[in-house]
Amino acid sequence: MSNQLLAIAWLTIREAARRRLFLVLVLITVACVALSAWGFSQVRDALLSEGLDGELDAGGLTGELALTFIYAQLLILVTFMFSFILAISAVFIASPVIAGEVESGVALTILARPVGRTAYLLGKWLGIGLLVCVYAALSGIAELAVVGALTGFVPPDPLLALAYLCGQALVLLTVTILLSTRLSSITAGVACLAIFGLAWMGGIVGGIGTAIGQPTIGRVGDLSRLVLPTDGLWRGVVYHLEPREILLIVDQAGALTAAFPFVVDSPPPPSFLAWVVVWFVLVLGLAALSFRRREI
Amino acid sequence: MAVPATVTPDVAAVETVDLVKRYGRTTALDGLSMRVPAGEIFGFLGPNGAGKTTAVKILLGLAGPTSGTAALLGKPAGDREARRRVGYLPELFRYQAWLSGREVLAVHCRLAGLPRADWPSAIGSALDAAGIADRAGDRVGGYSKGMQQRLGLAVALLGQPDLVFLDEPTSALDPVGRLEMRTVLRRLRDRGATVFLNSHLLTEVERVCDRVVILDHGHVVAAGPLTDLLAERHLRVRVTGLERPAATVLDGFGTLEEADGWLELRGLDPERVPDVVAALVAAGGRVHAVEPRQATLEERFAAAVGAPTSEAEP
Secondary structure (H helix, E strand, O other): OOHHHHHHHHHHHHHHHHOOHHHHHHHHHHHHHHHHHHHHHHHHHHHHHHOOOOOOEEOOEEHHHHHHHHHHHHHHHHHHHHHHHHHHHHHHHHHHHHHHHHHHOHHHHHHOOOOOHHHHHHHHHHHHHHHHHHHHHHHHHHHHHHHHHHHOOOOOOHHHHHHHHHHHHHHHHHHHHHHHOOOOHHHHHHHHHHHHHHHHHHHHHHHHHHHOOOHHHHHHHHHHHHHOOHHHHHHHHHHHHOOOOHHHHHHHHHHHHHHOOOOOOOOOOHHHHHHHHHHHHHHHHHHHHHHHOOOO | OOOOHHHOOOOOOEEEEEEEEEEOOEEEEEEEEEEEOOOOEEEEEOOOOOOHHHHHHHHOOOOOOOEEEEEEOOEEOOOHHHHOOEEEEOOOOOOOOOOEHHHHHHHHHHHHOOOHHHHHHHHHHHHHHHOOHHHOOOEHHHOOHHHHHHHHHHHHHOOOOOEEEEEOOOOOOOHHHHHHHHHHHHHHHHOOOEEEEEOOOHHHHHHHOOEEEEEEOOEEEEEEEHHHHOOOEEEEEEEEOOOOOHHHHOOOOOEEEEEOOEEEEEOOOHHHHHHHHHHHHHOOOEEEEEEEEEOOHHHHHHHHHHOOOOOOOO
């Protein structure tokens, strides 16, 4: 990896640190974790006061299993909110890094140096990507630790869930960087969020199609996952956070669960994960190509 | 374009051949051909929109030409190895406001690929040359416009580059700063570096440059060593009582203009000044004043830009 690429990545990380971005995110995260800790303890107390002797019934599950299911669903909802913070953070940190630096004249001084355009672009991607992943890991571990301590619920694969969460944020970061090689900061950020929303809707529409036995509508979800793999990666997050006993419910509910983005019956297939790798290479390659042709 | 052999080292610092740059229907550069010998202070002049900044950006690889070729230190324009030996102060620029001046320089040491052991001395000498050593620890966001320009100069001087592009380097400087800038430019030349100076301040250019190119509408309208460009003398004469029109009396001496009671004769051979006076007297004129003058760069510039057809070759 070139020295210049690492220099740009390091500069990007330092800039984020100097802009108090870390501080603000840490404060918000601490507030979120504290709030969810309070929520989980309230739910736990309420559920335990109902007793575990068969009165508690969640989707046909009873007793301990019902508790676990409820905790898992709550955790998935908190993670859903958290994934939005992460995605929006990635988009808004990334949208000004190329477009903003070109507009302000910062890029003029950097790119006159012996720095390749691709190294500059990948350095920015790497710097923000590292920031996003470190933030996701630290705050995710904090949340999981709090939930585990309060309720005793530990998801089957928390680290894999976090990895999928990071993947989702990296996808949005990559699209934002691609757009910001040609569009202004604000346009790139807004466009990326709109695409993210569309892909999310595409996943739900596709799920509904599958649930009601309409494969043509179901393919909408497949297609949106190919174009922007965020929804597919989100399903990976859900699968690794939910207890394996969830499959009992899935069996009962049949295809209907496909319509709900918070219940997943299988992990993303290896073919999808392979596509995600190819997708990153393609989109980053396109971004580099676009930026190399850009006049500064 | 012909190049005087006397000032042509083996490798030119900058060379362009028929460089064309179009943005849609707008032509920014229209066949720019020029050669900047190494080790000189070169003035790149022209009115707003003449294509100066576009040419510099093409040379540095920040923009691509539509056609034609450009070379920097003997390498194709934009070549990364050549850029390692180049310093650049853009006209409109910004450094990371959240860094201190010293940190900005450290970033550029790294980007320029300077060995880490050399950073402290490189940063120290650049700060001293630009006159901002005492503010080096302050955040750039708190710098005045003039201070930012000095920092830009320090960045451009970092690591003793062989070629330094300065785009309007004194636009935000006070008179003392401009004086210091001239000293910096001369020192650069003294150590063998080439300075490519883009400036509207013609008196500054006139004081320091060895050679200039005047650009208008994307092509060269005048070029050459400054001494040659300013060699054209003209004569101002105040005369009364001429029996025939001055244009008839002075036909064949040069180009004549009449303004405010003065005759201005351009393109006159200095040896023929007494002949002019004799002709005026012979035509009944009473000669009150005769002022031989050397052209200023400003006059040369105005003439070149105002009359693009009077193209001069270096």
